[in-house]
Structures are given as C-alpha cells and as structure tokens.
Amino acid sequence: MVDSKELIEISETYGAHNYHPLPVVLSKGEGIWVWDVEGRKYLDFLSCYSAVNQGHCHPRLIAALTGQAKKLTLTSRAFHNDQLGPFLKELCELTGFEMALPMNTGAEAVETAIKASRRWGYMVKGIPDGKAEIIACAGNFHGRTTTIIGFSTEEEYKRGFGPFTPGFKVVPYGDARALEEAITPETAAFLVEPIQGEAGVVVPPEGYLREVRRICSEKKVLFVADEVQTGFCRTGKMFCWEHEGARPDMMILGKALGGGYYPVSAVVASREILGVFDPGSHGSTFGGNPLGAAVAREAIRILVEEKLDERAAELGAWFMEELRAIESPHVDHVRGKGLLIGVVLKPGAGGARPFCEKLQAEGLLAKETHEDVIRFAPPLVIEKSDLQWALERIRKVLG
Ligand SMILES: *Cc1c(COP(=O)(O)O)cnc(C)c1O
Numbered sequence: 001m002v003d004s005k006e007l008i009e010i011s012e013t014y015g016a017h018n019y020h021p022l023p024v025v026l027s028k029g030e031g032i033w034v035w036d037v038e039g040r041k042y043l044d045f046l047s048c049y050s051a052v053n054q055g056h057c058h059p060r061l062i063a064a065l066t067g068q069a070k071k072l073t074l075t076s077r078a079f080h081n082d083q084l085g086p087f088l089k090e091l092c093e094l095t096g097f098e099m100a101l102p103m104n105t106g107a108e109a110v111e112t113a114i115k116a117s118r119r120w121g122y123m124v125k126g127i128p129d130g131k132a133e134i135i136a137c138a139g140n141f142h143g144r145t146t147t148i149i150g151f152s153t154e155e156e157y158k159r160g161f162g163p164f165t166p167g168f169k170v171v172p173y174g175d176a177r178a179l180e181e182a183i184t185p186e187t188a189a190f191l192v193e194p195i196q197g198e199a200g201v202v203v204p205p206e207g208y209l210r211e212v213r214r215i216c217s218e219k220k221v222l223f224v225a226d227e228v229q230t231g232f233c234r235t236g237k238m239f240c241w242e243h244e245g246a247r248p249d250m251m252i253l254g255k256a257l258g259g260g261y262y263p264v265s266a267v268v269a270s271r272e273i274l275g276v277f278d279p280g281s282h283g284s285t286f287g288g289n290p291l292g293a294a295v296a297r298e299a300i301r302i303l304v305e306e307k308l309d310e311r312a313a314e315l316g317a318w319f320m321e322e323l324r325a326i327e328s329p330h331v332d333h334v335r336g337k338g339l340l341i342g343v344v345l346k347p348g349a350g351g352a353r354p355f356c357e358k359l360q361a362e363g364l365l366a367k368e369t370h371e372d373v374i375r376f377a378p379p380l381v382i383e384k385s386d387l388q389w390a391l392e393r394i395r396k397v398l399g
Helices: 004-014 059-069 084-095 106-125 146-150 176-182 208-219 240-244 290-305 308-324 353-361 384-398
Strands: 026-030 033-036 041-044 099-103 133-137 168-171 187-192 222-226 250-253 265-269 331-337 340-345 367-369 373-376
Touching (some): 084 099, 084 250, 084 265, 084 290, 099 106, 106 133, 106 222, 106 250, 168 176, 176 208, 187 208, 208 240, 308 331, 308 384, 353 367, 353 384
Parallel strands (some): 187 222, 222 250
Antiparallel strands (some): 026 033, 033 041, 250 265, 331 340, 340 373, 367 373
8 A cells, every 4th residue: 555655756756746745644534523644534624725624524524525426517608507597596695696607716717807897996986007906915815826926925926927917906904094095086996805815814903894995985986895715604703704794896706615526616797887898708618517617515504404504603712712811931922813814923932843743643634824924714514522633632742
C-alpha cells in the first residue's frame, strides 16, 4: 500500500507548489470526520474553507449526485435543462432576490459581479463609458483571477503577476467614513466581505454593514456582498448580512452551495442589475449544468431542513465562550461569529502553523490563516459533544 509519506512526495514532485498543506493525506470522509490513508481519524475543523457546511459525504447529497449523474450531467447553456430553472427559482426564494446567474467557482461569481456592476454603472447610473470604478477593502479575499488579485492588498497574492486591471480602489475595512469619502460620481459598486475570512476572521465593528447600506443607497452605489465563505449558515444566519438587516444589492455565493460535492457558485440580485446581461455578454460551459444544479438544490434543502443556521449560532456562541475561557500564554484574543472563529495568537507565540501541527497530532485538523490566526470552522452538522472533544485537545495544545 502507498503510505502518506510516499503520496506527499508524489504530490510535491508532480504538483506545482502553490499550497503548503498540513502533512496529512485524506482518503475518506463522513460528517465531521475524515480519515487518512493509514486509517487515522481526524475531526475536520476547517470544512474546506466552509465548502462542506453540510458535512462530508452527506447521504442526501450522495443520492442527489448519483441520481442526476445517471440521467444527465451537462447540456451547456446552448440548451435548457430541467434542473437549472428550479435551482435558480429556489435560490431566489431562499435569498429574496429576483434573479440569479450560475457559475462554478467563487472567483467566477466575483468576476460576474464585477461585470454586472460595471454594466449597471454605464446603463443605469449613467457613468461615462470606460470610467466605472469599484471600491474594495484592504485585507480582502475574493479569489485568484488576475483581475481580482489586482485589487488585493496582499503582496504574496500579487508578486510577479502584473500588470493588473484598472478601475479599482481600496479603502480600510470596517471604516464606513472612509468608504463615504472614497465614493465619486463614477463609483459603480462597493465590494465587501461581511466578515473577512482569509484575512484571519476579521469581524467589522457593529453597525458597519448598516452604515454601508445607508451610504450606498444615498450615493447610488451597488452594495455587493461576497458571502462565498460567510454564507449558508456559517455565521449563525443563512447569510451574514442578516445580522444587521443590511440587505446588499448583489450577493456572491459559492462554496457550501455545492455541498462539498461539486463547484457551484452564483450571483443573485435584482432584475435591474442582472438584467444588464444579454445573450453573448457572459457565460460558462459548465455554469448551470444539471448535475451541479441538482446537487445545489439538495445542498440548500439540507441547510434549511437541518436548521444549520440555528445550530451554528447556538454552538458557535457557546464554543467561543469556552475558547475565551482557556488560560493560554499564547492566545491574544478570540473573534468570530457562529462557527467561523479565529484564535489570534500573540506576537511571541511563534506563529499559528506549529499549533496546527500539534492539533493534527491530537486528531484535529485546523489551518492557519496568515501568520498568527488559527481558524476554527467545523462542518455545521457538528454536535456539542464533538465540540467538547475538540475543546479538550485545544486546551492541551494552547494551554
Ligand atoms: C473562497 C472564496 C472565494 C473564491 O472562491 P473559489 O471557489 O476558490 O474561486 C471568493 N470569496 C471569498 C470570500 C472566499 O472565501
């Protein structure tokens, strides 16, 4: 049998080194648990960056995927298929928006939102052609395309990949005043994450999104929320903006929309906004395919019927309190919402990576974000007793 060490060597030899994974090779998953090739069992405390909120290999998703796989998987958008319409309708009913545009990955949905914002800027707001501007936030993460990394403030994401797309401006995150001052008559949209996951689970000040909503309405600027990571129950609400009742004009969705089975992403907005697309203006060979649509429909039903938003809210609040109560010489503070939690280490702690390696040895898979934050984001089907189990191990490693 090929062991973990050998499989890692093969990956390192034949794969580009654009990741630095923990040294564990997984071969099986079920609910909140994953197993490596040697049969060691781990609690998944990352959930593929919130793409498996429903847990690994959910039986209902196995059924949805295999059932559809035997019928029809791909039509392209040259033809209609019988899954896409119902999927878009159900997504609109869930989110309360009028229209949806399906893509595959989060980055593609972000690109779609950028295109929609610019066209809306020209066709509806009346911005002079070629002048539309989009404002984003320092510390943002919206994906890895050349356009998206162009407005990242993370040098590591950008180095050697220029020149970048013009038309973007960056303001500090969590600072509504800075947004207000940066807006000009040529501003089409403000693109923002309700919580910055990749930046280290950065939660903006209370009331920020409400202020953003007010400012965007006053200045006729689209409020575009990237809920790819925070959406679908992760923070204790179906969508994170609901915590402040600050409904955006456009919402970007991905990750858990595919239930860990299939890349499915989408943009939802009003008819006025998504109506700017006409045939030929945008598309994707795989976007809206019947296999992904069938999986996404079931992924949504699971979130709703298993009330994973309530579970994340209750368990997250309790778990965060328990984490804060740990007496640790290494922890500076704990932040987050629902079951999206960042443990911020002190400058002298030696970084988050060694702690993640120690947690791995204890049977808990978590990953560092940036140098000094450990992200805890288990599948939302987790039970309180499992979190107790995790806490014992976390106490041992951090205490
Ligand atoms: C993961 C992520 C993306 C990009 O999604 P991909 O599917 O990796 O392209 C975009 N925005 C946010 C907030 C994310 O967390």
